Amino acid sequence: xxxxxxxxxxxxxxxxxxxxxxxxxxxxxxxxxxxxxxxxxxxxxxxxxxxxxxxxxxxxxxxxxxxxxxxxxxxxxxxxxxxxxxxxxxxxxxxxxxxxxxxxxxxxxxxxxxxxxxxxxxxxxxxxxxxxxxxxxxxxxxxxxxxxxxxxxxxxxxxxxxxxxxxxxxxxxxxxxxxxxxxxxxxxxxxxxxxxxxxxxxxxxxxxxxxxxxxxxxxxxxxxxxxxxxxxxxxxxxxxxxxxxxxxxxxxxxxxxxxxxxxxxxxxxxxxxxxxxxxxxxxxxxxxxxxxxxxxxxxxxxxxxxxxxxxxxxxxxxxxxxxxxxxxxxxxxxxxxxxxxxxxxxxxxxxxxxxxxxxxxxxxxxxxxxxxxxxxxxxxxxxxxxxxxxxxx
Amino acid sequence: xxxxxxxxxxxxxxxxxxxxxxxxxxxxxxxxxxxxxxxxxxxxxxxxxxxxxxxxxxxxxxxxxxxxxxxxxxxxxxxxxxxxxxxxxxxxxxxxxxxxxxxxxxxxxxxxxxxxxxxxxxxxxxxxxxxxxxxxxxxxxxxxxxxxxxxxxxxxxxxxxxxxxxxxxxxxxxxxxxxxxxxxxxxxxxxxxxxxxxxxxxxxxxxxxxxxxxxxxxxxxxxxxxxxxxxxxxxxxxxxxxxxxxxxxxxxxxxxxxxxxxxxxxxxxxxxxxxxxxxxxxxxxxxxxxxxxxxxxxxxxxxxxxxxxxxxxxxxxxxxxxxxxxxxxxxxxxxxxxxxxxxxxxxxxxxxxxxxxxxxxxxxxxxxxxxxxxxxxxxxxxxxxxxxxxxxxxxxxxxxxxxxxxxxxxxxxxxxxxxxxxxxxxxxxxxxxxxxxxxxxxxxxxxxxxxxxxxxxxxxxxxxxxxxxxxxxxxxxxxxxxxxxxxxxxxxxxxxxxxxxxxxxxxxxxxxxxxxxxxxxxxxxxxxxxxxxxxxxxxxxxxxxxxxxxxxxxxxxxxxxxxxxxxx
Numbered sequence: 038x039x040x041x042x043x044x045x046x047x048x049x050x051x052x053x054x055x056x057x058x059x060x061x062x063x064x065x066x067x068x069x070x071x072x073x074x075x076x077x078x079x080x081x082x083x084x085x086x087x088x089x090x091x092x093x094x095x096x097x098x099x100x101x102x103x104x105x106x107x108x109x110x111x112x113x114x115x116x117x118x119x120x121x122x123x124x125x126x127x128x129x130x131x132x133x134x135x136x137x138x139x140x141x142x143x144x145x146x147x148x149x150x151x152x153x154x155x156x157x158x159x160x161x162x163x164x165x166x167x168x169x170x171x172x173x174x175x176x177x178x179x180x181x182x183x184x185x186x187x188x189x190x191x192x193x194x195x196x197x198x199x200x201x202x203x204x205x206x207x208x209x210x211x212x213x214x215x216x217x218x219x220x221x222x223x224x225x226x227x228x229x230x231x232x233x234x235x236x237x238x239x240x241x242x243x244x245x246x247x248x249x250x251x252x253x254x255x256x257x258x259x260x261x262x263x264x265x266x267x268x269x270x271x272x273x274x275x276x277x278x279x280x281x282x283x284x285x286x287x288x289x290x291x292x293x294x295x296x297x298x299x300x301x302x303x304x305x306x307x308x309x310x311x312x313x314x315x316x317x318x319x320x321x322x323x324x325x326x327x328x329x330x331x332x333x334x335x336x337x338x339x340x341x342x343x344x345x346x347x348x349x350x351x352x353x354x355x356x357x358x359x360x361x362x363x364x365x366x367x368x369x370x371x372x373x374x375x376x377x378x379x380x381x382x383x384x385x386x387x388x389x390x391x392x393x394x395x396x397x398x399x400x401x402x403x404x405x406x407x408x409x410x411x412x413x414x415x416x417x418x419x420x421x422x423x424x425x426x427x428x429x430x
Numbered sequence: 431x432x433x434x435x436x437x438x439x440x441x442x443x444x445x446x447x448x449x450x451x452x453x454x455x456x457x458x459x460x461x462x463x464x465x466x467x468x469x470x471x472x473x474x475x476x477x478x479x480x481x482x483x484x485x486x487x488x489x490x491x492x493x494x495x496x497x498x499x500x501x502x503x504x505x506x507x508x509x510x511x512x513x514x515x516x517x518x519x520x521x522x523x524x525x526x527x528x529x530x531x532x533x534x535x536x537x538x539x540x541x542x543x544x545x546x547x548x549x550x551x552x553x554x555x556x557x558x559x560x561x562x563x564x565x566x567x568x569x570x571x572x573x574x575x576x577x578x579x580x581x582x583x584x585x586x587x588x589x590x591x592x593x594x595x596x597x598x599x600x601x602x603x604x605x606x607x608x609x610x611x612x613x614x615x616x617x618x619x620x621x622x623x624x625x626x627x628x629x630x631x632x633x634x635x636x637x638x639x640x641x642x643x644x645x646x647x648x649x650x651x652x653x654x655x656x657x658x659x660x661x662x663x664x665x666x667x668x669x670x671x672x673x674x675x676x677x678x679x680x681x682x683x684x685x686x687x688x689x690x691x692x693x694x695x696x697x698x699x700x701x702x703x704x705x706x707x708x709x710x711x712x713x714x715x716x717x718x719x720x721x722x723x724x725x726x727x728x729x730x731x732x733x734x735x736x737x738x739x740x741x742x743x744x745x746x747x748x749x750x751x752x753x754x755x756x757x758x759x760x761x762x763x764x765x766x767x768x769x770x771x772x773x774x775x776x777x778x779x780x781x782x783x784x785x786x787x788x789x790x791x792x793x794x795x796x797x798x799x800x801x802x803x804x805x806x807x808x809x810x811x812x813x814x815x816x817x818x819x820x821x822x823x824x825x826x827x828x829x830x831x832x833x834x835x836x837x838x839x840x841x842x843x844x845x846x847x848x849x850x851x852x853x854x855x856x857x858x859x860x861x862x863x864x865x866x867x868x869x870x871x872x873x874x875x876x877x878x879x880x881x882x883x884x885x886x887x888x889x890x891x892x893x894x895x896x897x898x899x900x901x902x903x904x905x906x907x908x909x910x911x912x913x914x915x916x917x918x919x920x921x922x923x924x925x926x927x928x929x930x931x932x933x934x935x936x937x938x939x940x941x942x943x944x945x946x947x948x949x950x951x952x953x954x955x956x957x958x959x960x961x962x963x964x965x966x967x968x969x970x971x972x973x974x975x976x977x978x979x980x981x982x983x984x985x986x987x988x989x990x991x992x993x994x995x996x997x998x
Contacts, residue, residue, distance in 0.1 A: 039821075039883075091794070137488070140785040141625075166623035198793070202481075207794030243790040250486060250786045253611065261924040268916040276909060310859050313929045316921050317866065317936065320914035324873065327913065331906040359873075359880045362821070366814050366876070367869035373810035374865055379802030381478070381795075381858055389866070 041358040048353050048401055049346050049409060055402035059291060066298010074301045079308035079384070080244050082258065084251030086130040086143035089118060089242035090151065093163075093210040093235075096126045101151070108150030110134065110143070119380040125241065137247045144243055152236045162233040163201070163208050164240055170194035173232045179224040196220035197229075207239040258312045265319050266290065273323075277330060284407040285326045288399045292322045296392045305384055314388035321367070322396030325360060326404045332356050333408070345412045349405045357401075364397035435960060438953045445945075446835060449842025452849065472845035476857030478928050479800050481793030482619040485628070486786045487590075489612045493781035494582035495575065496522075496529035502553050502568075503532060504685075509548045515541040530570035532556075537564050582780040583612050590616065590631050592776035597627060601853075613786065622792050626769075634738045634782055635773040637691035639721070639755070642732040642744050645681025646672035653680045670741030672734070681741065683734045688724035693717025697774035699767040700756070707767035708758035711774065718753030726750040737770075803861035810865045811837075814872055822879055828954045829875040832946040836871050839942035840864060840935060857931030867939030870914070874947030878903040896955050904948065911940050 070076050080087050090096075098115055105113050105128070114129035134143030152161055160169055171194035175186060182189050200218040201209050209215070212235060215226040246254075266286050273282035293315055300307050332352035340348055371393055375386035457468035477484055503520055510517060518536030522529060537545055545566065549558045555574040561567050570578070587604055594602045599618050607615035621627060643665050647653035653667055654660075661667055665682045672681035695712045702708040713721055725733075725747050735742045735757050742757050762770065815833065818826040847854035882899030890898060918940070921933035 089795070137784050137786060140788055141628075164623075166621075169623070202792065202794035203797045205794075206798065207792060239792070239794070240790075241792045241795045243788065245788040247786040249488070253608070257924050261920050265917045265920045268920065269913055272913060272916065309925070309929050310932070313859060313921055313925065313932050316917045317914075320917035321870065323913040324870070324910035327909045328877065328906050331909065335902075355884070356880075359876050362876045362880070363870075363873040366817060366872050367866070369813045369817070370810035370865050370869035373813065374806045374862055377802055377806035377809055378862065379799060379806075381799055382803070382806075382862055385859060385862060 039358070041361065044354050044357055046354060046357075047350060049350050049406060052402070052406040055406070059295070059399070059403065062295045063291065063298060066295055066301060069298060069301040074304045076297065076301060077304050077306050078251075078255070079306035079311070080129075080246050080251075081309040082251050082255045082307065083132070084135060084246045084248040085132045086135045086141075086147075087242075087244040088128045088130075088144055088147050088240060090126050090128060090147075090238045091207045091241050092124040092126065092238045093208040094124065094237060095121070096124055098126065101126060101128070104150045104153065105147070108146050110146055110150065132248055135245060135247060137249060140245050140247055141243075144245060148240060151238055155236070156234050159232060159234045161236045162197075162212070162229070163236050163238060165198075165233070167191075167194040167198040170197055170233075174225055174228070177228050177232070179228045180222060192220070193222060193225050197225075201239070207241055208237075209235055210237075211235065254309070258309075261312070261316060262293065262319070265316050269319065269323055273327070273330075277334065280408065280411050281330050284404045284411070285323055285330070287407060288326055288404040289319050289322050289396075291403055292318060292392060292395045292399050295395050296388055299391050300384075300388070305387060308384055310382070310385040311388050314385045314392065318389065318392035318396055321393065322399060325364070325397055325400035328356050328359065329353055329400055329405060330408075333405075346409045349409055353401055353405055360397060360401070364393060368393050432960065435953065435956055438949075439957065442835075442950055442953060446838060449839045449846070452842035452845030453838065454845075455849075472848055473841065474844065474848045474853045474855045475796075475800075476855035476860065476928060476931050477617050477619055478791050478858045479796045479803075479856065480619050481622055481791050481796040482617065483621045483624040483627070484787070484789040484791075485616045485618075485624070485631075486607055486788075487586075487614040487616060487631070487783045488786050489583050489586045489614060490782045490784065491579040491582045491612045492527070492529050495570070495578055496525055497780075498570075498578060499525075499529050499532060502556065505552055506532075506534075506548065509552055510545075513544050513548065515544050515548075528569075530556075530575055532568040533561075534566040534568070535564070537566060539564065579612060583614065585780045586783060587614055589777050589779050590614065593630055593773060594618070594627070596772045596776060597630065599627070614783075620793075622790055624788065624790060628785065628788075630769055630773060632783055632785070633773050634779045635691065635776070636738050636778045637694070637757075637774060638687035638736045639689050640687050640734050640736055641684040641724075641728060642672070642734040643682045643684055646679040646744075647681065648677075648679060650680055653682065657682075668734070668736065668739065668741050670736075671743050672741050673744070681734065681744070683736065683741070687736075688733070689713060689717045689721050691774060691778045693720070694774055695753075697771040699764070699771045702756060702758035704758075706758060707762045707764045708756050709762075709767055709771045709774065710756050711754065711771075713753040713755070715753075721755075722750055722752045799858045803858050807861055807865050807868075811868050814868055818872065818875070825879055825882075828951055828958075829872065829879070829947075831954060832875060832951045833868060833871060835950055836867065836939065836942050836946040837864070839946065840867060840939045843938050843942070844935075854934050855931055856935070857928040859928045860931035860935045863932045863935035863939060866936060867943065871939065871943040871947060873910070874903070874907050874943055875951060877906055878947070878951065893959055896952070896959065900948065900952050907944070907948065911944055915940055 096117065098117070101115055102113075105111075105115070110130060114127075114131070116127050116129075118125040118127040128147055130143045130147070134146065136142075148164065152164075155161065160173065162170070171190050174193055175190045178186065180186075180189065196218065197215060200215065200221065201207065204218070205214070212226075212230050212233065215221055215229055216223060218226070266289060269289065270282040270286045273285050296315060296318065297307070300311070329352055332355055333349055336348045336352050336355075337345075340351070343351075368390070371386060371389040374382060375390050378386050453472055454465060454468040455472055457464050459465075499522060503522075506520060516536070516538060517534055520532065520534050523531060523533055534545075542560075546558065549556055549568065553568075556568045556570055558566055558568045583606060587606065591602075591604045594604065594616070599621055601619055603615065603617035605615055607613040616631070618624065618627060643662070644656070645653065647656065650667065650669070662682065664685045666685055667680060668683055669678050669680050672679040693713050693716070695714045695717075697709055697711040700708050700710040728747050729749060730747065732744050732746055734744045735755070737757070757770070811833075815830045818829045818833075820826070822829060844854055844856055878899050881903045882895050885895035885898045886892070915937055918933045918937040922930055922937065925933055
C-alpha cells in the first residue's frame with residue numbers, strides 16, 4: 038500500500054496562504070491571551086487550593102455552594118469534573134485560603150463543611166485512612182486476636198479501604214456494603230457502624246500550591262522552554278547552518294504560540310504536564326523540520342544547478358509520505374490518549390493533539406519558506422546566493 | 431546464515447531476555463495472574479498512580495544563621511569584657527533577612543587592634559569593616575554563609591528522614607528540591623491523610639533545660655514591670671507552663687542552657703506520678719555530667735524544661751540529678767507523648783520549616799488513572815501495529831517486532847531500576863511517554879522504509895536498497911533523536927514527580943528506539959535477505975508468509991516500474 042506516490046505539489050507557491058493561516062491563529066491566540074482569557078495558568082503556576090470530591094450520588098452544585106458559603110468560603114469555583122456519571126466535583130478556592138502559614142486550612146474547611154451531619158464521636162469512613170480504621174478495630178478487637186493482632190488488623194483495615202477505593206471507586210454508600218467485601222471478616226464488618234459513619238463524599242485528590250511555589254514554577258517553565266529552544270538552535274546551527282537553526286526555532290516558536298493560544302481560547306488550564314507536552318512538541322516539531330532540512334541538504338549537493346525554491350519543493354515532496362505517515366501514526370496514539378487517557382491527562386493530550394497537527398503543518402509551511410525567503414533576500418543584497426551546508430556527511 | 435548475522439541475532443535475543451528479566455524477574459507461575467504480580471513487583475509506580483502525599487517544604491535557613499550570629503554576639507561580648515574594651519551597643523539591624531549582619535557601636539578608636547584580633551582569633555568566619563562614628567559592621571564570609579545554609583538543609587533532610595522512618599512510612603522520598611532555594615521534597619506513598627505526619631515533620635523539637643531565674647507572672651507586662659521594664663542581662667522572658675494550672679504564665683529563664691536536645695541519649699513515652707502521659711529521657715555521659723554540675727550548683731532553685739521556646743514545665747531541684755529527666759507538663763495525650771519522644775529521639779531541626787505545596791492523590795484516583803492510562807496505551811499501540819502491517823505488509827512485521835522490543839526494553843529498564851534500587855517510577859505522564867514513544871518510535875521505521883522504497887524505485891537491488899535506506903535515514907534519525915532528547919533532558923532537570931517520570935520514559939524510550947529501529951530492524955532485514963538468497967521457505971513464514979515474500983513484494987513494489995522523474 039502506498040498513499041503518496043510521485044506527488045509533486047508546489048508548496049512554496051502557496052506560502053501566502055500558509056502565512057495567512059498561521060497569522061489568523063497566532064493573532065487570535067495572542068489577542069485572547071492579552072485581552073480575553075489571559076493565560077489560563079493551572080493551579081501549579083498560579084497557586085491555590087483545589088479539592089476533587091467524589092459523591093455517592095449525583096452532586097447538587099447549589100447545595101455544595103451553600104455548604105461552602107456557610108463555612109465562610111465565599112465564591113469558590115465549583116464545577117463537575119469528568120463525565121457526569123462519575124459524580125465528581127472540583128472545588129477551586131483560588132489563592133484566598135492558601136497561605137504558607139497554614140497551607141491546608143482551605144482543604145480542612147471544605148471537608149468539614151461537606152461533613153454536614155457528622156454524628157459526634159464517629160469517624161467518616163469515606164474519608165478515613167487505613168491507619169484510622171486499623172486503630173479503631175485494633176482497639177475493639179472483634180476477632181479476639183493475640184500477638185499477631187497488629188498484622189491481622191492492618192490487613193483488615195487495608196481490605197476495607199481497598200474495597201472502598203479500588204472496587205467502589207472511592208465512596209461507600211452504606212456500611213452494609215462491607216459485609217460482602219473480599220477479605221473483610223464479618224465480625225469486623227459488624228462493629229464498623231459503632232465507630233464510623235458515612236458522609237456522601239470522598240476526597241479523591243487535593244492540590245495545594247502556595248503563592249511562592251507558583252511564581253517559582255512559572256519562571257522555571259519559562260526558562261525550560263527557553264533553554265529547550267536554545268538547545269535546538271545551537272544543535273541545528275552546529276549540524277547545519279545558523280539559518281537552519283533560526284528557521285527551526287521560529288517554526289517551533291510559532292507552534293508553541295498557537296498551542297498556548299488554543300489553551301487560552303478554550304480556557305483550558307495550563308498545568309505542569311501541559312508544559313511537559315509543549316516541550317515534547319518542541320522536540321517533535323523539530324523532528325519534522327529536521328527531516329525536511331536533511332533532505333534539502335542532501336538535494337543541494339545533488340542538484341547544483343536548480344534554484345533553491347525548486348530544491349526545497351522537491352525535498353518536501355520526497356519526504357511528504359514519511360511526514361504524513363509519522364504525523365498520522367503519532368496523532369493516532371495521541372488521540373487514543375485524548376479519548377481514553379482519562380481526565381487527569383486531558384490537558385496534556387489536548388496540547389499534543391493540537392501540537393502534532395500544527396507541528397507537521399509548520400515544518401512544511403513555515404520552516405522551508407523561511408529558508409527560501411532568506412536566500413532570496415541574500416540574492417537581492419547581491420551576496421553569494423547559496424549557503425551550502427556541507428558539514429555532515 | 432553467516433556467522434556475523436548469527437552473532438547479531440544472539441545479541442538481540444540476549445538483550446531481550448535481559449530486559450524481560452527486568453520486567454518479570456523469575457515469575458512464580460506463567461499464568462496471567464502470576465505474570466501480573468511479577469510485573470507489579472518489578473515496576474515501581476509513581477505517587478500519582480499509587481496514591482500518596484507530595485509535599486514541598488521551605489527550610490528557613492536564616493534561623494540557623496541567626497543562631498550562629500547570636501552565639502557570635504555572646505562570644506564577642508565576653509571577649510570585649512575580658513579585654514576591657516568599651517562599647518555602647520551590639521545588635522543585628524535586620525535579623526529577619528540578614529541575620530549575619532552584626533553592628534558594634536561606640537568602640538573607642540584606641541581599641542581597634544583589640545577588636546580586630548578578637549574577630550580574627552575567635553570568630554574567623556566573620557569579616558569586619560569599620561564604619562562611621564566608631565561603629566563596626568560584621569558579616570559572615572559568603573562561602574561560610576553558604577555552607578551554613580546548605581548544612582541546615584542537609585541536616586533538616588536527615589532529621590525528617592529519621593522521623594518519617596520512625597513513623598513506618600514505606601519507601602518515602604526525601605530530597606533537596608529546586609535549584610538553591612533551600613527547599614525539600616517529601617513524597618509519602620500510601621499516606622493520604624498527611625495531617626499528623628506534617629505536624630511531626632514540622633516540629634523543630636529544640637529541647638533545652640534552663641534555670642528559671644524569676645517568675646511566674648500572669649502576663650508579659652507584669653513580668654516586665656517587676657524588672658522595671660528591662661529584661662536582665664543573661665535572662666530571657668518566656669511563656670508557657672511556668673506554674674501549675676491551665677493558663678499560660680510568664681517567667682524569666684537563663685539565656686544559656688544546662689543541657690539541650692543534643693545531649694539526649696534516649697527518650698521514651700511513660701506516665702508521670704499522677705498517671706498522666708509523659709516523656710522520660712536519658713542524657714549522654716557528657717550531658718549527664720554537665721546536668722549534674724548544674725543541678726549540684728542550683729539545689730533549691732527551679733529549672734525550666736523548654737521546648738521550641740515554650741516552657742513545658744518547671745520543677746524544683748531537690749537534689750543533684752545525673753542523667754535522667756521527665757517532661758510531663760502541658761497535659762499531653764498518649765499519642766502526643768509517643769510522638770514527642772519520637773521527635774526528640776530524631777533530633778532537632780536546625781531551622782524552622784513551612785509547607786509550600788501539598789498534593790494528595792487518593793488511591794481510588796490512582797487506580798482509575800492506571801486503568802485509563804493502560805487502556806489508552808493498548809489502544810494506541812494496537813492501532814499503530816495494525817496500521818504498519820497493512821501499509822508495509824511483510825516489512826510491517828519487522829517494524830512491529832521493533833516496536834514491541836522497544837516497549838520491552840523500556841519496561842525492562844524501569845524494572846531493572848527497581849532491582850538496582852534506583853526506583854525510576856512509572857507515573858501517569860510516564861505512561862503517556864510510553865505511548866508517545868510508540869508513536870514517535872514508529873517514525874524511525876517509516877523513515878527507513880520510505881527511503882528503501884525510494885532506493886528500490888531508483889533501480890537498486892534489494893540488498894543495496896536496504897543498505898542505502900538505512901545509511902541515509904540514520905543521519906536523520908540521529909538528528910531527530912538528539913533534539914527530542916535535549917527537550918526531555920531539560921524537562922528532567924526542571925520537572926518534579928510526574929513530569930520527571932515522563933521525561934525519563936521518553937528519553938529511555940527514544941534511546942531504546944535507536945537500538946530497535948536501526949539495529950534490530952536491520953538485522954531482521956539481513957536475516958530475511960540471507961534466507962531469501964537460499965530460497966528458505968521458513969524465512970517467509972517468519973516474516974509473515976506473504977506470498978513468496980521477496981523484499982520487493984514485502985514493499986508491494988514492482989521493480990519493472992521505473993521512477994518517472996530522474997534525479998540529476
